Amino acid sequence: MKTFNYHSPKDVKTASKLSSTSSIFLAGGMTSIPSMKLGLATYKDVIDIKNIKKLSGIKVSGNSVTIGATTKHAEVASSKEIQKKIPSLSKLAGGIGDAQVRNRGTVGGSIANNDPSACYPSACMALNAIIHTNNRKIEAKNFFKDMFETVLKKGELIEAVEFKIPEKSNYQKHPNPASRYAIVGIYLAKHKKEVNVAVTGAKSVVYIDKDLSKALSSSFFSSAIEGMELDSSEMNSDIHASADYRASLVVTYAKKAVEAC
Amino acid sequence: MTKVTIEVNGKKVSKDVPDHTILSVFLRDSLNLTGTHVGCDTSQCGACVVHVDGKSIKSCSTLTVDINGLKVTTIEGLVKDGKMHPMQEAFKKMHGLQCGFCTPGMVMSAIDLLQNKKNPSDTEIRKWLEGNICRCTGYQNIVAAVKEAASKM
Numbered sequence A: 001m002k003t004f005n006y007h008s009p010k011d012v013k014t015a016s017k018l019s020s021t022s023s024i025f026l027a028g029g030m031t032s033i034p035s036m037k038l039g040l041a042t043y044k045d046v047i048d049i050k051n052i053k054k055l056s057g058i059k060v061s062g063n064s065v066t067i068g069a070t071t072k073h074a075e076v077a078s079s080k081e082i083q084k085k086i087p088s089l090s091k092l093a094g095g096i097g098d099a100q101v102r103n104r105g106t107v108g109g110s111i112a113n114n115d116p117s118a119c120y121p122s123a124c125m126a127l128n129a130i131i132h133t134n135n136r137k138i139e140a141k142n143f144f145k146d147m148f149e150t151v152l153k154k155g156e157l158i159e160a161v162e163f164k165i166p167e168k169s170n171y172q173k174h175p176n177p178a179s180r181y182a183i184v185g186i187y188l189a190k191h192k193k194e195v196n197v198a199v200t201g202a203k204s205v206v207y208i209d210k211d212l213s214k215a216l217s218s219s220f221f222s223s224a225i226e227g228m229e230l231d232s233s234e235m236n237s238d239i240h241a242s243a244d245y246r247a248s249l250v251v252t253y254a255k256k257a258v259e260a261c
Numbered sequence B: 001m002t003k004v005t006i007e008v009n010g011k012k013v014s015k016d017v018p019d020h021t022i023l024s025v026f027l028r029d030s031l032n033l034t035g036t037h038v039g040c041d042t043s044q045c046g047a048c049v050v051h052v053d054g055k056s057i058k059s060c061s062t063l064t065v066d067i068n069g070l071k072v073t074t075i076e077g078l079v080k081d082g083k084m085h086p087m088q089e090a091f092k093k094m095h096g097l098q099c100g101f102c103t104p105g106m107v108m109s110a111i112d113l114l115q116n117k118k119n120p121s122d123t124e125i126r127k128w129l130e131g132n133i134c135r136c137t138g139y140q141n142i143v144a145a146v147k148e149a150a151s152k153m
């Protein structure tokens, strides 16, 4: 790995001041360190944000759950408060990668990275999340741009993610047997006025499936989407699953999610 | 360069390390603790698992400067008064290893499991060990070894 200077600021202001075109924020390091080692990316400055106290922790209010950016997957999985308010979110966190990835990986790192098969982006979309940065608040539907790309600007730091508490919700994943990333993952959330079916793993970036969401908004039963055929033209095709197989997995797992609610 | 002070297997070590030094490299090359193995080197296989402040992590994907001031336990730190840890005894007794390459990571990861759950089921053991890959495919006996250790610990 190429050399760099390590910084460990104690507050957000210093962290953002240190950032430049050749720096990277370091959270759990589960993605960033391997990619630096493989030479996929090199940086002059690595800015560790884990010692900024404000960025970590879980807060529950009347209608939302707010998770600090550097909160680890293991903490979300075992949080009694989240288990009570949005059990599907704890379940999602507890199913990410393996125990050691969950002991280091963070919410902020996961959504900033925006891997097309990551789990958290689907939760953000389905739970109408608001991403709080050091500059602004961004609605999830405007946050994820494309594969490994978000609307975050250079030096912009995610501070927390605010998830809206739904009436009912469930996460279903068809995991890659090696990495546990989603070949297809469905986050289903039933809010007072709408149903959101967020899909990860199927396309180059997370999205809300409009047809499934509409059908389930009028009738919240798996029979409402039974046999639905989705357009697979924009779906990923690789050694794990063809586009058509992914399209069929989306419906199958959406049905499972409804049935589990 | 940063001066780090880390407690490794109960002993404080202070050293100047280049900022990009990975923990597995520091343990193996600077401290000669070669019990921590490196397989994939990209956080996939679990051969490099050690404990930091009691929790299992992958040392190949952790910076040494990042754990400045914390406590690290490696496979070498499990032996107490010349006696193996019950998890090591169980791996030996149940033939939980063949070539032994994955074993340090398996043992460190399995100990963390028992810290979280006293008597895990087979399914829970398999699920927990998802991040530990054994090329010799000795999973049956590994699971049996963890169960044996759970009954002793």
Ligand SMILES: Cc1cc2nc3c(=O)[nH]c(=O)nc-3n(C[C@H](O)[C@H](O)[C@H](O)COP(=O)(O)OP(=O)(O)OC[C@H]3O[C@@H](n4cnc5c(N)ncnc54)[C@H](O)[C@@H]3O)c2cc1C
Residues within 6 Å of the ligand: A024, A025, A026, A027, A028, A029, A030, A031, A032, A033, A049, A069, A070, A073, A095, A096, A097, A098, A101, A104, A105, A106, A107, A108, A109, A110, A112, A113, A117, A118, A119, A120, A152, A156, A157, A158, A159, A179, A180, A181, A182, B042, B043, B044
């Ligand atoms: C073996 C393995 C299996 C995995 N399986 C899954 C899985 O099943 N599902 C899944 O969803 N994920 C999975 N992951 C991904 C993992 O969960 C992490 O979320 C992910 O690696 C990134 O999080 P991190 O905290 O480690 O971030 P880092 O690697 O530290 O950072 C990743 C990127 O995000 C940026 N960043 C980090 N925090 C912030 C912030 N607060 N503000 C702005 N930018 C920031 C960094 O600068 C960097 O560019 C897996 C990873 C591994 C290694």
Ligand code: FES
Residues within 6 Å of the ligand: B037, B038, B039, B040, B041, B042, B043, B044, B045, B046, B047, B048, B049, B058, B059, B060, B061
């Ligand atoms: S060497 Fe660290 S996970 Fe493989």
Ligand code: FES
Residues within 6 Å of the ligand: B096, B097, B098, B099, B100, B101, B102, B103, B133, B134, B135, B136, B137, B138
């Ligand atoms: S015993 Fe050989 S890799 Fe597991």
